[in-house]
Amino acid sequence: MVSPKIRIPLLTPFFQIIRYCLAILLNTRECEEERRLKQQCQSLLTVARKLFSHLGDLSDLLKEIMSEARRLTNAERCSLFLLDPDHMHLVAKVFDGVSSAEKSQEVRIAKDQGIAGHVAVTGKLLNIKNAYKHPLFFKGMDETTGFKTRNILCFPIRDEDKIVGVAQLCNKTNGNFDYFDEQVANAFSIYCGISIMHSLIYKKIRDAQARSQLSNELMTYHMRVHDQDVADVLMCPNPHDYPNFDDFSFTPRKILHRELPCFVLKMFEELNFIEEFRIKKDILTRFILYVKKGYRDLPYHNWLHAFSVAHFAYLCLKNFQLVEKGYISKLEALAYLISCLCHDIDHRGTTNSFQQQSDSVLASLYSSEGSVMERHHLSQTICTLNTEGCNFLESLNRDDYIKCLDLIKDMILATDLAIHYRIHSKQSAMALDGYNKNNAEHRYFLCSLLMTCADLSDQTKAWPESKKVATLIYTEFFTQGDMEKEMGKEPANMMDREKASIPDHQLDFLTQCCICIFKILEMIFPKAKVLVDALKKNILCWETSKMVFERLGLEGKTSYEVLTSDELEAQVQATLEVIQG
Known part of the structure; x- marks a missing residue:
C-alpha cells in the first residue's frame, strides 16, 4: 500500500495544471462575454438607426x-x-x-x-x-x-x-x-x-399639418355666410306648405333647392326643438347655411341628399312618436336631426376604400381609426358648430352639451355600413326581445338603426324616384371607377361602367341590405310597414327592368345608358301593369 507521503508529490503537477487551465478558461470566458457584449451593443446601435427610420409609421x-x-x-x-x-x-x-x-x-x-x-x-x-x-x-x-x-x-x-x-x-x-x-x-x-x-x-405633428391643409382647402372651397343670407331665410314670406310633407310617401327631392334651408328651419320648429332647447333662430339659420355650403356639388352626396336624410328623421320622430312614447330622449331626438343634416358634409364622392387606396389626406388622418369619411364628416360638423355665430347649442348646460356631441359622434359614425353590419345581429335580437328604453345599449342600437334607415330612405320612395337616385349614385360610382383605372387599379364591378349590371347590383343591395334593415324597424314600429312595402315594390320593378336592360343591351347600350334612357321607366311601368293586371 502506497503511503500518503508518496501520493501528494505525484498529484501536485496535476493541480498546478488545473490552476493554470482554470485561469485560461476564466479569461477566455470573460473575453467571450466582452466580445458578445460588444457585438450586442453594436447590434443595438444598428437597431437604433433602424427604429428612427420608421418614426413616420x-x-x-x-x-x-x-x-x-x-x-x-x-x-x-x-x-x-x-x-x-x-x-x-x-x-x-x-x-x-x-x-x-x-x-x-x-x-x-x-x-x-x-x-x-x-x-x-x-x-x-x-x-x-x-x-x-x-x-x-x-x-x-x-x-x-x-x-x-x-x-x-x-x-x-x-x-x-x-x-x-x-x-x-x-x-x-x-x-x-x-x-x-x-x-x-x-x-x-x-x-x-x-x-x-x-x-x-x-x-x-403630421396630423396637425393635415388638418391645417384640410381647413385651408375647405375655406378656399367655400364662401362665408353673410348676415343678409341669414335674414333672407328668417324673413322668407313663403308659407313652405307642401301636401303630405309629414308622410313617408312624400318625396323631399321635389322641393326647390332655394327653399331647403327654410324647410330645415321649419322641421326644427315643428319638432319644438327651438323652444325646448332655447335655440336662437338666427344662429341656427347661420349654422344651416354653413352646413349647406359644406356639401360639394356632387351628383348624389350633396346638400339635397342631406336634406332628404334629415326629412326622414323628421318623419320618424313625427310618425313613430319617438320622444312622446319614450323610445329616445328629447336630446337624442335633437342629435338625430342634426346628425342626419350633417352626416355627409364635404363628401368627396368616393368610398372609404378609395381614400385609403389613393393615400389621401383624409386617409392619413383617419385610416388607423376606420370609417375615414364618416370621421371627416364628424370633424367638419364640429368645425361648423365652432364657427363664429353658428353654435346654436350654446344654451345647453355643460352635461347636455357634451352628451349631445357624443350622440352626434355615434350617429354620424353609424352611417358607415361596415359599423351597421357589425351590430346588425344585435339590433335584430333587440327587436325580437323587445326594445327596453332603460337599456343604454338598446338606445344606441335604435339610434344607429334610425340613422342607417334615414341614410337609405331614398330606396323607400316610389320607383321613378328610386330610378333617379340610382342614376345619381352610379354617376358617382363610375367616376370613382374611372379614377381607379387611372391609378392602375381594378375597380369593383359596380364601379366599372363597362362591367356593371345595374339591375343586379340594385337587387343585391335592396334584398341583402335595405329590406333586412327596414324589417327590423318594422318589428319595433309597425307603422314602418309602408316602408317595407315600398321596398318590395321597388324590388319588383328592378326585377322587371332586367328584361329591358337585356334587350337594350343586345342593341349595344351600356347598363348606364339604359338606366338614363327615357323608355326604361315607361316600359317597366307598362310591364308591371300587365303583371298586376
Whole structure:
C-alpha cells in the first residue's frame, strides 16, 4: 500500500495544471462575454438607426421593434403591448412569429393581470425559466393557438417618466434566457420607449399639418355666410306648405333647392326643438347655411341628399312618436336631426376604400381609426358648430352639451355600413326581445338603426324616384371607377361602367341590405310597414327592368345608358301593369 507521503508529490503537477487551465478558461470566458457584449451593443446601435427610420409609421415601427428584439435574443415568438391609459388595459399591437389569423385578433389584458400586467405595474423585468410553473402564466392562449410556451423574458418599455408598454419574448431557441439577454432587454427598452414617443409626437405633428391643409382647402372651397343670407331665410314670406310633407310617401327631392334651408328651419320648429332647447333662430339659420355650403356639388352626396336624410328623421320622430312614447330622449331626438343634416358634409364622392387606396389626406388622418369619411364628416360638423355665430347649442348646460356631441359622434359614425353590419345581429335580437328604453345599449342600437334607415330612405320612395337616385349614385360610382383605372387599379364591378349590371347590383343591395334593415324597424314600429312595402315594390320593378336592360343591351347600350334612357321607366311601368293586371 502506497503511503500518503508518496501520493501528494505525484498529484501536485496535476493541480498546478488545473490552476493554470482554470485561469485560461476564466479569461477566455470573460473575453467571450466582452466580445458578445460588444457585438450586442453594436447590434443595438444598428437597431437604433433602424427604429428612427420608421418614426413616420407607428405600426411599422412596432413591427421593427419586435422583429429586432426577437433576433437579438433568439426568441421564437415576441409580442408588444402598449398601455391604453384611458381604459387601463394593455393592448397587443404586434405579435411576431404567429399565424395571420392570430395577428388579426386584438388581445387586451387588464394592466394588473398576468405576466405582462405584473411587469407593467412593477416596472421590473421577469425572466421565467418554466412558464407553466409560474403562478402568473395564463395557458389559455397556448390552448387556443396550439403554441407551447417554455420560457419567457418580459420587460417594461419606458419613456422619460412612465411605463408606456411591455415587451414579452417567448422560447429562446437554444435554452433559457440568460443574464446577457436581460441586459440587452433593458438597453433595448430604452430605444423602444424613445422611438415610440418620438413616433407619436411625429404623428401628432403630421396630423396637425393635415388638418391645417384640410381647413385651408375647405375655406378656399367655400364662401362665408353673410348676415343678409341669414335674414333672407328668417324673413322668407313663403308659407313652405307642401301636401303630405309629414308622410313617408312624400318625396323631399321635389322641393326647390332655394327653399331647403327654410324647410330645415321649419322641421326644427315643428319638432319644438327651438323652444325646448332655447335655440336662437338666427344662429341656427347661420349654422344651416354653413352646413349647406359644406356639401360639394356632387351628383348624389350633396346638400339635397342631406336634406332628404334629415326629412326622414323628421318623419320618424313625427310618425313613430319617438320622444312622446319614450323610445329616445328629447336630446337624442335633437342629435338625430342634426346628425342626419350633417352626416355627409364635404363628401368627396368616393368610398372609404378609395381614400385609403389613393393615400389621401383624409386617409392619413383617419385610416388607423376606420370609417375615414364618416370621421371627416364628424370633424367638419364640429368645425361648423365652432364657427363664429353658428353654435346654436350654446344654451345647453355643460352635461347636455357634451352628451349631445357624443350622440352626434355615434350617429354620424353609424352611417358607415361596415359599423351597421357589425351590430346588425344585435339590433335584430333587440327587436325580437323587445326594445327596453332603460337599456343604454338598446338606445344606441335604435339610434344607429334610425340613422342607417334615414341614410337609405331614398330606396323607400316610389320607383321613378328610386330610378333617379340610382342614376345619381352610379354617376358617382363610375367616376370613382374611372379614377381607379387611372391609378392602375381594378375597380369593383359596380364601379366599372363597362362591367356593371345595374339591375343586379340594385337587387343585391335592396334584398341583402335595405329590406333586412327596414324589417327590423318594422318589428319595433309597425307603422314602418309602408316602408317595407315600398321596398318590395321597388324590388319588383328592378326585377322587371332586367328584361329591358337585356334587350337594350343586345342593341349595344351600356347598363348606364339604359338606366338614363327615357323608355326604361315607361316600359317597366307598362310591364308591371300587365303583371298586376
